[in-house]
Amino acid sequence: MRRVPPLMPSTHRQPPSAPRRPWRSFACAALLLLAPACRGLGKYTWVDDYQEKPPPVDSAYRIAAGDLLNIRVWNQESLTTQARVREDGRISLLFLDDVEAAGHTPALLSQQIQTRLKDYINHPVVTVALEMARPIKVTMVGEVNRIGPLEIDPGASLLQALAGAGGFTEYAHKDRIFVMRQEEGAAPERIRFRYDDLIHAEGRAPTFRLRPGDVVVVE
Numbered sequence: 001m002r003r004v005p006p007l008m009p010s011t012h013r014q015p016p017s018a019p020r021r022p023w024r025s026f027a028c029a030a031l032l033l034l035a036p037a038c039r040g041l042g043k044y045t046w047v048d049d050y051q052e053k054p055p056p057v058d059s060a061y062r063i064a065a066g067d068l069l070n071i072r073v074w075n076q077e078s079l080t081t082q083a084r085v086r087e088d089g090r091i092s093l094l095f096l097d098d099v100e101a102a103g104h105t106p107a108l109l110s111q112q113i114q115t116r117l118k119d120y121i122n123h124p125v126v127t128v129a130l131e132m133a134r135p136i137k138v139t140m141v142g143e144v145n146r147i148g149p150l151e152i153d154p155g156a157s158l159l160q161a162l163a164g165a166g167g168f169t170e171y172a173h174k175d176r177i178f179v180m181r182q183e184e185g186a187a188p189e190r191i192r193f194r195y196d197d198l199i200h201a202e203g204r205a206p207t208f209r210l211r212p213g214d215v216v217v218v219e
Contacts, residue, residue, distance in 0.1 A: 062104070063104050069085065069129070073126050079095075137149055138214045140161065144172070157209060168195075179217075191208075
């Protein structure tokens with residue numbers, strides 16, 4: 001009877017698998033908020049070729065919770081103040097207590113305050129100015145150290161957002177930085193950047209400004 005030699009354990013080692021990066025499923029989920037599906041996201045526009053959409057016709061600023069307002073009442077220093085719009089959309093002023101502010105333009109709010117102050121002051125003249133706008137929210141995805149929602153100042157640059165997310169991971173491709181933007185009534189756009197252009201102020205990259213709802217993806 002022929003003997004079958006015992007099987008020897010194989011000495012051949014499988015190559016180590018690439019490190020798993022769980023952000024990819026999160027990235028797809030974030031991008032799905034902007035597009036019906038992940039397919040077709042290969043198309044992009046370099047920032048130097050990106051055409052900003054014109055602002056809407058009614059571009060007057062609307063006050064919102066978190067805004068800091070400068071309220072001046074002419075010849076009434078005790079009533080001149082700064083007020084932060086609360087989460088309920090109101091501000092508190094001397095004599096008037098709660099005043100609805102959210103959703104109004106600064107000009108409309110000044111008229112409303114002026115009308116209500118007539119019960120206490122003869123011929124009040126009120127001006128309302130935006131001292132500091134509320135932060136805007138963007139979403140950071142991919143090879144950055146802190147992924148997820150990020151609050152930044154209005155008019156912040158992409159470089160500032162990357163710094164707010166803690167910079168790149170060791171796997172980041174610094175020439176593959178994208179901003180996903182969804183304009184109202186338009187298809188989502190994918191805008192590509194190079195990190196070197198951002199830090200060396202090359203082209204339009206350093207002057208690009210993020211908007212509420214943008215998704216920043218670093219591959």
